Amino acid sequence: NFMLTQPHSVSESPGKTVTISCTRSSGSIANNYVQWYQLRPGSSPTTVIYEDNQRPSGVPDRFSGSIDSSSNSASLTISGLRTEDEADYYCQSYDTNDRVFGGGTKLTVL
Amino acid sequence: EVQLLESGGGLIQPGGSLGLSCAASGFTFTAFPMSWVRQAPGKGLEWVSAISGSGGATYYADSVKGRFTVSRDNSKHTLYLEMNSLRAEDTAVYYCAKSTYNWNLIDSWGPGTLVTVSS
Numbered sequence: 001n002f003m004l005t006q007p008h009s010v011s012e013s014p015g016k017t018v019t020i021s022c023t024r025s026s027g028s029i030a031n032n033y034v035q036w037y038q039l040r041p042g043s044s045p046t047t048v049i050y051e052d053n054q055r056p057s058g059v060p061d062r063f064s065g066s067i068d069s070s071s072n073s074a075s076l077t078i079s080g081l082r083t084e085d086e087a088d089y090y091c092q093s094y095d096t097n098d099r100v101f102g103g104g105t106k107l108t109v110l
Numbered sequence: 111e112v113q114l115l116e117s118g119g120g121l122i123q124p125g126g127s128l129g130l131s132c133a134a135s136g137f138t139f140t141a142f143p144m145s146w147v148r149q150a151p152g153k154g155l156e157w158v159s160a161i162s163g164s165g166g167a168t169y170y171a172d173s174v175k176g177r178f179t180v181s182r183d184n185s186k187h188t189l190y191l192e193m194n195s196l197r198a199e200d201t202a203v204y205y206c207a208k209s210t211y212n213w214n215l216i217d218s219w220g221p222g223t224l225v226t227v228s229s
Contacts, residue, residue: 035215037155044205044219045147045155056217090155094214099157099169 002026004091004102011108014081020105022091023073032093034074036065039104040087048089049076083109112136112218114206119223126196126227132189132206132220139187140164143213146180146191148202149222158204159191160213169213174200196227 003025012018022034036049047056049065052074067074074093078085086109091102118130132144145160159180160169168180179192189206206220 033212033215037216039149039155044221045216046219047217050210050215050217051212092155092157092216098171099160099214101155101157104154 001098002095002100004093004100006089006091006102006105008103009106009108011110012081013110014083016081017077017079018081018107020076020078020089020091020107021073022075022102023071024093027095028069029067029072029074029093030069032095034065034067035092036063036074036076037090037092038087039090040084045090078107081109085109112208114208114218114220116204116206116220116223119204119225121226121228122196123229124197124227127192127194128196128225129193130191130204130206130223130225132191134187134189134206134208137208139182140184142211143209144182144189145207145209145213145216146189147205147207147216147219148200149205150199150202153202156202160209161189162213167213193225196225198227201225201227 005023033051037045039045048063053065062079064077088104090104113135115133122128146158161180177195181190203222205222207216208218
Protein backbone atom coordinates (compact mmCIF):
# COMPACT_ATOMS: atom_id res chain seq x y z
CA ASN A 1 0.00 0.00 0.00
CA PHE A 2 0.98 3.62 -0.44
CA MET A 3 0.13 6.89 1.31
CA LEU A 4 -0.74 10.36 0.09
CA THR A 5 0.61 13.15 2.26
CA GLN A 6 -0.96 16.61 2.32
CA PRO A 7 -0.21 19.66 4.46
CA HIS A 8 -2.59 19.85 7.39
CA SER A 9 -3.59 23.42 6.65
CA VAL A 10 -2.95 26.38 4.38
CA SER A 11 -4.24 29.92 4.47
CA GLU A 12 -4.32 32.80 2.05
CA SER A 13 -6.14 36.05 1.42
CA PRO A 14 -9.06 36.58 -0.94
CA GLY A 15 -7.98 37.18 -4.51
CA LYS A 16 -4.65 35.42 -4.04
CA THR A 17 -3.50 32.04 -5.33
CA VAL A 18 -2.89 28.96 -3.19
CA THR A 19 -1.39 25.56 -4.03
CA ILE A 20 -2.03 22.38 -2.06
CA SER A 21 0.42 19.52 -2.49
CA CYS A 22 -0.14 15.76 -2.33
CA THR A 23 2.92 13.50 -2.23
CA ARG A 24 2.75 9.79 -3.02
CA SER A 25 4.89 7.60 -0.80
CA SER A 26 5.55 4.76 -3.22
CA GLY A 27 4.74 3.99 -6.81
CA SER A 28 4.81 6.64 -9.51
CA ILE A 29 2.33 9.51 -9.24
CA ALA A 30 2.08 9.43 -13.02
CA ASN A 31 0.89 5.83 -13.22
CA ASN A 32 -2.55 6.37 -11.67
CA TYR A 33 -4.83 9.37 -11.92
CA VAL A 34 -5.13 11.83 -9.04
CA GLN A 35 -8.44 13.36 -8.03
CA TRP A 36 -9.24 16.28 -5.72
CA TYR A 37 -12.39 16.59 -3.64
CA GLN A 38 -13.73 19.63 -1.79
CA LEU A 39 -15.56 19.17 1.49
CA ARG A 40 -17.24 22.25 2.91
CA PRO A 41 -18.48 22.14 6.52
CA GLY A 42 -21.96 20.67 6.68
CA SER A 43 -21.93 19.57 3.03
CA SER A 44 -21.09 16.44 1.12
CA PRO A 45 -17.91 16.24 -0.96
CA THR A 46 -17.72 17.55 -4.50
CA THR A 47 -15.19 16.60 -7.14
CA VAL A 48 -13.16 19.59 -8.29
CA ILE A 49 -10.44 17.81 -10.30
CA TYR A 50 -10.35 14.32 -11.81
CA GLU A 51 -7.77 12.50 -13.94
CA ASP A 52 -4.95 14.76 -12.69
CA ASN A 53 -6.13 17.97 -14.33
CA GLN A 54 -9.68 17.67 -15.61
CA ARG A 55 -12.46 19.89 -14.25
CA PRO A 56 -16.01 18.58 -14.00
CA SER A 57 -18.63 20.79 -15.57
CA GLY A 58 -19.61 23.55 -13.19
CA VAL A 59 -16.22 23.82 -11.50
CA PRO A 60 -14.69 27.23 -12.25
CA ASP A 61 -11.42 27.44 -14.12
CA ARG A 62 -9.89 29.02 -11.02
CA PHE A 63 -9.30 25.39 -10.00
CA SER A 64 -6.48 23.51 -11.71
CA GLY A 65 -4.57 20.30 -11.09
CA SER A 66 -1.14 19.06 -12.07
CA ILE A 67 1.35 16.31 -11.33
CA ASP A 68 5.14 16.46 -10.96
CA SER A 69 6.98 13.21 -11.49
CA SER A 70 10.25 14.62 -10.14
CA SER A 71 8.73 15.10 -6.69
CA ASN A 72 6.19 12.29 -7.10
CA SER A 73 3.44 14.69 -6.15
CA ALA A 74 0.23 16.25 -7.35
CA SER A 75 -0.96 19.80 -6.78
CA LEU A 76 -4.26 21.61 -6.62
CA THR A 77 -4.03 25.32 -7.42
CA ILE A 78 -6.86 27.74 -6.70
CA SER A 79 -6.50 31.24 -8.08
CA GLY A 80 -8.57 34.33 -7.33
CA LEU A 81 -9.47 32.91 -3.93
CA ARG A 82 -12.98 33.51 -2.65
CA THR A 83 -14.36 33.05 0.83
CA GLU A 84 -16.54 30.20 -0.45
CA ASP A 85 -13.39 28.25 -1.33
CA GLU A 86 -12.77 27.79 2.40
CA ALA A 87 -13.06 24.03 2.86
CA ASP A 88 -11.16 20.79 3.37
CA TYR A 89 -9.50 19.42 0.23
CA TYR A 90 -8.61 15.76 -0.23
CA CYS A 91 -6.44 14.23 -2.91
CA GLN A 92 -7.09 10.62 -3.93
CA SER A 93 -5.37 8.04 -6.08
CA TYR A 94 -5.17 4.28 -6.39
CA ASP A 95 -3.17 1.23 -7.35
CA THR A 96 -4.09 -2.34 -8.25
CA ASN A 97 -5.18 -3.19 -4.73
CA ASP A 98 -6.33 -0.01 -3.05
CA ARG A 99 -7.92 3.40 -3.27
CA VAL A 100 -6.26 5.96 -1.05
CA PHE A 101 -7.22 9.42 0.16
CA GLY A 102 -4.77 11.94 1.48
CA GLY A 103 -5.31 13.16 5.02
CA GLY A 104 -6.94 16.39 3.85
CA THR A 105 -5.88 20.02 3.88
CA LYS A 106 -7.91 22.71 5.59
CA LEU A 107 -7.93 25.85 3.44
CA THR A 108 -8.64 29.07 5.29
CA VAL A 109 -9.39 32.17 3.26
CA LEU A 110 -8.62 35.04 5.59
CA GLU B 111 -28.66 15.74 -13.34
CA VAL B 112 -27.14 12.98 -11.21
CA GLN B 113 -28.99 12.46 -7.94
CA LEU B 114 -27.95 10.08 -5.18
CA LEU B 115 -29.90 9.72 -1.97
CA GLU B 116 -28.79 7.50 0.89
CA SER B 117 -31.06 6.02 3.53
CA GLY B 118 -30.86 3.54 6.39
CA GLY B 119 -28.49 5.26 8.78
CA GLY B 120 -29.13 5.40 12.50
CA LEU B 121 -28.01 4.29 15.94
CA ILE B 122 -26.95 0.66 16.31
CA GLN B 123 -25.31 -1.25 19.14
CA PRO B 124 -21.81 -2.72 18.77
CA GLY B 125 -21.98 -6.13 17.15
CA GLY B 126 -25.21 -5.29 15.40
CA SER B 127 -26.14 -5.13 11.72
CA LEU B 128 -27.43 -2.31 9.55
CA GLY B 129 -28.23 -1.90 5.87
CA LEU B 130 -27.79 1.25 3.81
CA SER B 131 -29.46 2.02 0.50
CA CYS B 132 -28.73 4.60 -2.16
CA ALA B 133 -31.35 5.52 -4.73
CA ALA B 134 -29.81 6.80 -7.96
CA SER B 135 -31.31 8.80 -10.80
CA GLY B 136 -30.31 11.07 -13.66
CA PHE B 137 -27.87 8.70 -15.35
CA THR B 138 -27.66 5.22 -16.86
CA PHE B 139 -27.18 3.36 -13.59
CA THR B 140 -26.03 0.05 -15.07
CA ALA B 141 -23.18 1.71 -16.95
CA PHE B 142 -21.30 3.07 -13.96
CA PRO B 143 -19.47 1.64 -10.95
CA MET B 144 -20.68 2.82 -7.57
CA SER B 145 -18.98 3.21 -4.22
CA TRP B 146 -19.41 3.88 -0.52
CA VAL B 147 -17.07 6.36 1.15
CA ARG B 148 -17.19 7.30 4.82
CA GLN B 149 -15.99 10.07 7.09
CA ALA B 150 -15.70 9.40 10.81
CA PRO B 151 -16.19 12.36 13.16
CA GLY B 152 -13.16 14.62 13.00
CA LYS B 153 -11.40 12.30 10.55
CA GLY B 154 -10.69 12.17 6.83
CA LEU B 155 -12.34 10.31 3.98
CA GLU B 156 -12.09 6.53 3.69
CA TRP B 157 -13.11 4.53 0.60
CA VAL B 158 -15.13 1.67 2.06
CA SER B 159 -16.36 -0.34 -0.90
CA ALA B 160 -16.97 -0.28 -4.64
CA ILE B 161 -18.90 -2.36 -7.15
CA SER B 162 -18.75 -2.54 -10.92
CA GLY B 163 -21.68 -1.64 -13.12
CA SER B 164 -22.69 -5.26 -13.63
CA GLY B 165 -22.09 -6.12 -9.98
CA GLY B 166 -19.55 -8.76 -10.95
CA ALA B 167 -16.55 -7.09 -9.34
CA THR B 168 -16.26 -5.62 -5.86
CA TYR B 169 -13.69 -3.86 -3.69
CA TYR B 170 -13.49 -3.58 0.08
CA ALA B 171 -11.18 -1.67 2.37
CA ASP B 172 -9.23 -3.93 4.72
CA SER B 173 -11.03 -2.32 7.65
CA VAL B 174 -14.42 -3.71 6.55
CA LYS B 175 -13.49 -6.84 4.61
CA GLY B 176 -15.51 -9.83 5.80
CA ARG B 177 -18.04 -7.64 7.63
CA PHE B 178 -19.54 -5.43 4.92
CA THR B 179 -21.17 -6.51 1.66
CA VAL B 180 -21.87 -4.20 -1.26
CA SER B 181 -24.51 -5.02 -3.85
CA ARG B 182 -26.71 -3.34 -6.41
CA ASP B 183 -30.09 -3.87 -8.02
CA ASN B 184 -29.81 -2.39 -11.50
CA SER B 185 -33.53 -2.85 -12.13
CA LYS B 186 -34.25 -0.59 -9.15
CA HIS B 187 -31.32 1.80 -9.70
CA THR B 188 -30.29 1.16 -6.12
CA LEU B 189 -26.96 0.55 -4.38
CA TYR B 190 -26.76 -1.27 -1.05
CA LEU B 191 -24.28 -1.73 1.79
CA GLU B 192 -24.95 -4.47 4.33
CA MET B 193 -22.91 -3.89 7.48
CA ASN B 194 -22.43 -6.66 10.05
CA SER B 195 -20.45 -6.98 13.29
CA LEU B 196 -20.45 -3.22 13.62
CA ARG B 197 -17.83 -1.56 15.77
CA ALA B 198 -17.57 1.86 17.37
CA GLU B 199 -14.95 2.79 14.76
CA ASP B 200 -17.54 2.27 12.01
CA THR B 201 -19.32 5.39 13.28
CA ALA B 202 -19.27 7.80 10.35
CA VAL B 203 -21.21 9.61 7.69
CA TYR B 204 -21.53 7.18 4.78
CA TYR B 205 -21.62 8.69 1.30
CA CYS B 206 -22.92 6.97 -1.80
CA ALA B 207 -20.77 7.91 -4.78
CA LYS B 208 -20.86 7.43 -8.52
CA SER B 209 -17.69 6.71 -10.45
CA THR B 210 -16.72 7.56 -13.98
CA TYR B 211 -16.01 4.63 -16.30
CA ASN B 212 -12.88 4.25 -14.17
CA TRP B 213 -14.10 2.81 -10.91
CA ASN B 214 -11.14 4.30 -9.07
CA LEU B 215 -12.52 7.82 -9.48
CA ILE B 216 -15.64 9.52 -8.13
CA ASP B 217 -17.53 12.22 -9.99
CA SER B 218 -20.75 12.56 -7.98
CA TRP B 219 -21.64 12.24 -4.31
CA GLY B 220 -24.80 11.84 -2.26
CA PRO B 221 -25.59 13.96 0.82
CA GLY B 222 -24.61 11.13 3.19
CA THR B 223 -26.26 9.22 6.01
CA LEU B 224 -24.98 9.03 9.58
CA VAL B 225 -24.29 5.66 11.19
CA THR B 226 -23.62 5.71 14.92
CA VAL B 227 -22.40 2.55 16.62
CA SER B 228 -22.81 2.92 20.36
CA SER B 229 -24.31 1.17 23.33
